[in-house]
Amino acid sequence: MTTLKELAKLLNISVSTVSKALNDSHEISANTKRRVLELAEKLNYKPNRIAQQLKTNKTRTIGVILPTVTNPFFAEVLHGVETCATDNDYDIIVCLSDESLEKEERSLELLSNGSVDGFIMAVARESQVKEHSQHISDVIDSKIPVLMFDRVVNEILCDKVIVDDFQSVYDATEYLIKKENRKHILLVSNIEELSVGKLRIRGYQKALEDAKLQSDVLKLGNVEHVEEEIFKYLQKHPKTDAIVSIDHITGIIAINMAKKIGKKVPQDISVIGFGYEHTQLLSSPKISIIHQKAFDIGTMSVKLLIDHLNSEDHELETIVVPSELKLGESTK
Amino acid sequence: MTTLKELAKLLNISVSTVSKALNDSHEISANTKRRVLELAEKLNYKPNRIAQQLKTNKTRTIGVILPTVTNPFFAEVLHGVETCATDNDYDIIVCLSDESLEKEERSLELLSNGSVDGFIMAVARESQVKEHSQHISDVIDSKIPVLMFDRVVNEILCDKVIVDDFQSVYDATEYLIKKENRKHILLVSNIEELSVGKLRIRGYQKALEDAKLQSDVLKLGNVEHVEEEIFKYLQKHPKTDAIVSIDHITGIIAINMAKKIGKKVPQDISVIGFGYEHTQLLSSPKISIIHQKAFDIGTMSVKLLIDHLNSEDHELETIVVPSELKLGESTK
DNA sequence: TTGTATGCGTTATCAT
DNA sequence: ATGATAACGCATACAA
Numbered sequence: 271m272t273t274l275k276e277l278a279k280l281l282n283i284s285v286s287t288v289s290k291a292l293n294d295s296h297e298i299s300a301n302t303k304r305r306v307l308e309l310a311e312k313l314n315y316k317p318n319r320i321a322q323q324l325k326t327n328k329t330r331t332i333g334v335i336l337p338t339v340t341n342p343f344f345a346e347v348l349h350g351v352e353t354c355a356t357d358n359d360y361d362i363i364v365c366l367s368d369e370s371l372e373k374e375e376r377s378l379e380l381l382s383n384g385s386v387d388g389f390i391m392a393v394a395r396e397s398q399v400k401e402h403s404q405h406i407s408d409v410i411d412s413k414i415p416v417l418m419f420d421r422v423v424n425e426i427l428c429d430k431v432i433v434d435d436f437q438s439v440y441d442a443t444e445y446l447i448k449k450e451n452r453k454h455i456l457l458v459s460n461i462e463e464l465s466v467g468k469l470r471i472r473g474y475q476k477a478l479e480d481a482k483l484q485s486d487v488l489k490l491g492n493v494e495h496v497e498e499e500i501f502k503y504l505q506k507h508p509k510t511d512a513i514v515s516i517d518h519i520t521g522i523i524a525i526n527m528a529k530k531i532g533k534k535v536p537q538d539i540s541v542i543g544f545g546y547e548h549t550q551l552l553s554s555p556k557i558s559i560i561h562q563k564a565f566d567i568g569t570m571s572v573k574l575l576i577d578h579l580n581s582e583d584h585e586l587e588t589i590v591v592p593s594e595l596k597l598g599e600s601t602k
Numbered sequence: 603m604t605t606l607k608e609l610a611k612l613l614n615i616s617v618s619t620v621s622k623a624l625n626d627s628h629e630i631s632a633n634t635k636r637r638v639l640e641l642a643e644k645l646n647y648k649p650n651r652i653a654q655q656l657k658t659n660k661t662r663t664i665g666v667i668l669p670t671v672t673n674p675f676f677a678e679v680l681h682g683v684e685t686c687a688t689d690n691d692y693d694i695i696v697c698l699s700d701e702s703l704e705k706e707e708r709s710l711e712l713l714s715n716g717s718v719d720g721f722i723m724a725v726a727r728e729s730q731v732k733e734h735s736q737h738i739s740d741v742i743d744s745k746i747p748v749l750m751f752d753r754v755v756n757e758i759l760c761d762k763v764i765v766d767d768f769q770s771v772y773d774a775t776e777y778l779i780k781k782e783n784r785k786h787i788l789l790v791s792n793i794e795e796l797s798v799g800k801l802r803i804r805g806y807q808k809a810l811e812d813a814k815l816q817s818d819v820l821k822l823g824n825v826e827h828v829e830e831e832i833f834k835y836l837q838k839h840p841k842t843d844a845i846v847s848i849d850h851i852t853g854i855i856a857i858n859m860a861k862k863i864g865k866k867v868p869q870d871i872s873v874i875g876f877g878y879e880h881t882q883l884l885s886s887p888k889i890s891i892i893h894q895k896a897f898d899i900g901t902m903s904v905k906l907l908i909d910h911l912n913s914e915d916h917e918l919e920t921i922v923v924p925s926e927l928k929l930g931e932s933t934k
Numbered sequence: 935t936t937g938t939a940t941g942c943g944t945t946a947t948c949a950t
Numbered sequence: 951a952t953g954a955t956a957a958c959g960c961a962t963a964c965a966a
Contacts, residue, residue: 271716271744273943284953289945299951314744316715320661321943323652324958331695339677339684340879348671352698356709361717363663364696366684377688383648384603384959385693412603412646493883519883526886529861547672551825551851552884554858605959616937621961631935653959656942716943 272315281305292317331361332575333386335377337369337394337421342518342546343564344392347419350568351390358576369395375405387579388415390571393423399463415584417575419567421465429578430588431571435466438560438593439473442542443514445595447481450540450602452512455483458500458520460490470516496520500527515543522553525600541600556598563591604647613637624649663693664907665718667709669701669726669753674850674878675896676724679751682900683722690908701727707737719911720747722903725755731795747916749907751899753797761910762920763903767798770892770925771805774874775846777927779813782872782934784844787815790832790852792822802848828852832859847875854885857932873932888930895923 274292278285283302291298291306292315309315323329334351336344348364355362363386365377374394381389389409397403403423410416410428419431446452457474461467471487478485488503490496500523504510513528515521521543528539535541535555543549545559570589578584606624610617615634623630623638624647630638641647655661666683668676680696687694695718697709706726713721721741729735735755742748742760751763778784789806793799803819810817820835822828832855836842845860847853853875860871867873867887875881877891902921910916 274945275943285943286945286954287952289943290952293945297951302951318656318716318943320652320655320716321958322945324650324656324942324960325944325946327958329652339671339680340674342672342674342677345671345674345677348696349698352671352696353700356697356705361695361713363693364680364684365688366681368685373688381693384650384652496883497886519880522884523886530886548851551828552854554829554855554862603959606961607959617959618938618961619936621959622936625961629935634935650959653942654961656944656958657960657962659942 271318272310272313273318277306277309277313277315281309327384329361329385329387330359331363331386332572333365333377333381333389333391334362335365335367335374335389335391337367337392339364339366342548343420343544343562346546346564347392347568347571350565350570351572352568353565354569354572358572360572360576367394367397371396371400371402378405378409382409382412382414386414388417388575390417390419390575392419393421393465395464398423398465415575415578417571417578419571424465427586429574429586431567431574432588432590433466433562433567434590434592435469436473436476438595439470439514439516440477441473442560442595443474443477444481446512446514446540446542446601447477447483450512452540453483454507454509455512455514456486456488456503456507456510457514457516458488458490458524459516460493460496460520461517462487462489467516474514474516490520493519496523497527500524501531504528504531504533510539512540513542515541518544518546518549521545521557521559522549525553525555525557536600536602540602542595545596550596550598553598553600555600558598558601559596561594561596563593567591603650604642604645605650606647609638609641609645609647613641661693661717661719662691663695663718664904665697665709665713665721665723666694667697667699667706667721667723669699669724671696671698674880675752675876675894678878678896679724679900679903682897682902683904684900685897686901686904690904692904692908699726699729703728703732703734710737710741714741714744714746718746720749720907722749722751722907724751725753725797727796730755730797747907747910749903749910751903756797759918761906761918763899763906764920764922765798765894765899766922766924767801768805768808770927771802771846771848772809773805774892774927775806775809776813778844778846778872778874778933779809779815782844784872785815786839786841787844787846788818788820788835788839788842789846789848790820790822790856791848792825792828792852793849794819794821799848806846806848822852825851828855829859832856833863836860836863836865842871844872845874847873850876850878850881853877853889853891854881857885857887857889868932868934872934874927877928882928882930885930885932887932890930890933891928893926893928895925899923 367374417429513524542558550556699706749761845856874890882888
C-alpha cells in the first residue's frame with residue numbers, strides 16, 4: 271500500500287505538503303497539487319483507514335449483533351442496516367450470537383475496545399429467557415451507544431426501534447372476527463418465550479376477550495413436530511375456522527395441514543401469519559401476512575444510532591415501526 | 603477508554619513497563635505485574651484495537667461481500683463465515699452488493715484501504731451477466747487476497763470454494779431415472795444466467811442424454827409469475843412425472859402446483875429441489891433436496907483464506923464441497 | 935527490572 | 951507556499 275511518506279519521497283517534498291495537497295488545502299500551490307494528485311492517482315494511493323481512525327478516534331464502524339441471520343426477519347433487517355450504513359459511509363461489523371447469551375457477551379466485550387463507534391443489536395433468546403443483560407449495561411456505561419431493535423430489554427435505557435407487536439396481532443385477529451365472522455381462532459407459536467412473542471399473544475387474547483370469544487394457544491416447542499402437532503390439533507378441534515401464526519414458519523405449515531386434513535383454505539379456515547418478501551410465494555393459497563417492515567427497521571436503527579453518535583447530548587428515543595396486514599388468498 | 607498512558611501515570615511507572623506487564627513479559631517483576639494488572643482490571647482497560655492494527659499492519663478483519671443475505675443459502679454461508687472467523691479471532695465486515703456490479707465495485711474499493719486483511723466474496727449477478735471482473739483483479743493485484751465461493755469467475759486466479767453443481771444435479775436426475783423410473787423430467791429454474799445455474803442445467807441435461815431421454819427446461823423470469831407458469835406447463839404437459847428445481851423456491855412451488863392440478867406427490871410426480879435447513883419444513887409432503895453445505899462452505903472459506911494470510915507463498919487452492927441428496931417425502 | 939526512544943500513517947499546529 | 955514536529959495508543963529495540 272502506498273503511503274504519504276512514499277509519495278513525499280518520490281516528489282522530494284515533505285509529508286505534510288503531500289497531505290495538505292491531497293486534502294486540497296488552500297495553502298498549497300496549484301502546481302504542487304497537480305503533481306501530487308497525478309502521482310497519487312498513478313500509484314493508486316488511498317489514505318490508510320486505520321491511521322485515520324486512530325487519529326480521529328472515530329471508526330465510522332457500527333457493530334451489529336444479531337441472534338441469527340437464517341431467520342428472514344433478521345436477514346432483511348441486516349439488509350436495511352447495511353444499505354443505510356453504506357449510504358452514510360459507515361462500515362458494519364457483524365456478529366451472530368446464535369441465540370446464546372455467552373456468545374452475545376463475548377461479541378460485545380470483544381468489540382468494546384475501540385473497534386466500533388456504537389452497537390445495533392437484538393437480544394439473544396437465551397439472554398431474554400434468563401433475563402440477563404448486565405453485559406449490555408456495561409457497554410452503555412462505558413459510553414458506547416447501544417441501540418436495541420425488535421427484541422429489547424425494557425429495563426435498559428437506550429435507543430430502541432420496535433415493532434407494534436401487540437397492536438398488529440390485535441388488528442389481525444379483530445379482522446378475522448369482524449370481517450370474516452370467525453369464531454374459533456387458534457394461535458400457533460414457537461416464540462412464546464420471547465418478549466415479542468408474549469406481546470403478540472396478548473394482542474390475540476385481548477382481541478378475543480373484547481369479542482367475548484375463547485382463545486387457544488398452541489405452543490410448539492421442537493421445530494420437528496410442528497406439522498404433527500398442528501395436524502393433531504385440527505383433528506381434535508374440527509370447529510377451528512381460523513389460525514393466527516406469530517412467526518414466519520408455522521403459518522405456512524398450518525395451511526398445508528389444513529389442506530391435508532381436507533379443509534379448504536380460506537373457505538373453511540383462514541390463516542394469517544408473520545412474513546416478509548418471499549413468504550407468500552411459498553404457500554398455496556398465498557398466506558396472509560402481518561408484514562413487518564424489517565428493512566425499514568434496519569435503516570431507521572442506523573439513522574437513529576448515527577444521530578446519537580453525532581449529537582453531544584442526545585435524547586433517548588423509542589421508535590415504533592407499524593406493521594402492515596397484507597392479505598393473500600388464505601383469508602376472504 | 604483507559605489507555606496505557608493513564609495506567610502508567612497513575613502507577614508512576616513508564617508506559618512500556620505497563621505494556622510489558624500486561625503482556626506478561628518475563629522482564630517485569632511479579633510485584634509490578636500484580637499492581638498493573640490490578641489497576642487495569644479495576645479501570646477495565648482494554649488495549650485499543652485500532653492502535654494495535656496500525657502497529658502490526660494487520661487488522662484481523664475479513665471483508666465479506668455477498669450478493670444478498672435474504673437468500674437462505676448466503677445467510678447460512680454467512681453463519682459459517684461468522685462462526686469460523688470468531689473462532690479464529692477475526693472480525694468480519696459485511697457488505698451486500700445487492701446483485702449490483704456498481705455496489706460490488708464500490709465495496710471492494712472502499713475496503714481496500716487497509717480496513718481488511720482479505721476478502722471472501724460471491725460475485726453479484728450483474729457482474730456475472732456482464733462478465734465484468736476488473737475490480738476484483740485490481741484488488742488481487744494490490745496484494746489483498748480474495749477468496750471466491752459459489753459464484754466464481756473462472757478467469758481469475760484465486761482461492762475458491764465451490765459446490766459440485768454439475769455432479770449433484772446429475773446424480774439427482776439419475777436417481778429419478780434409475781430408481782424411480784421417471785421418464786418425463788422437467789427442470790425449473792430462475793437462476794439460469796448464473797455460472798452455477800448453467801452448471802446445474804448441464805448436469806440435468808447430461809443425465810437425460812445418458813439415459814436417452816428428452817430434457818425440458820422451464821426458465822422462469824419474473825418471480826411473480828412462477829406459480830402461474832409452472833401450473834400452465836403442467837397442464838400442457840400432463841405426462842410430466844418428475845421435476846428438478848435448481849433453486850430454493852421453485853421446487854416448493856412446483857409441489858404446490860402439482861397438488862393443485864390434482865396430481866399426487868410423489869406418486870404421480872416426484873420433486874427434487876435445492877434447499878437448506880428449513881426448506882423441507884415448508885412443503886407438504888416434505889420436498890427432497892440437494893442440500894448444499896452452506897455452513898461448511900462458509901467455514902472452509904475462512905480457513906482457506908486465513909491459511910493464505912498466514913503463509914508467505916501460499917499455493918492457490920480450489921475446494922469442491924460436495925452436496926448431499928436428502929430425500930424427503932416428495933420422492934419415492 | 936525498568937525506562938527511553940522510535941515508528942506504524944495520518945493530520946493539525948506551528949514554524950520558516 | 952512549504953516543512954518540521956507532535957500526537958493518536960501501542961509495541962519493541964535498545965539503554966540504563
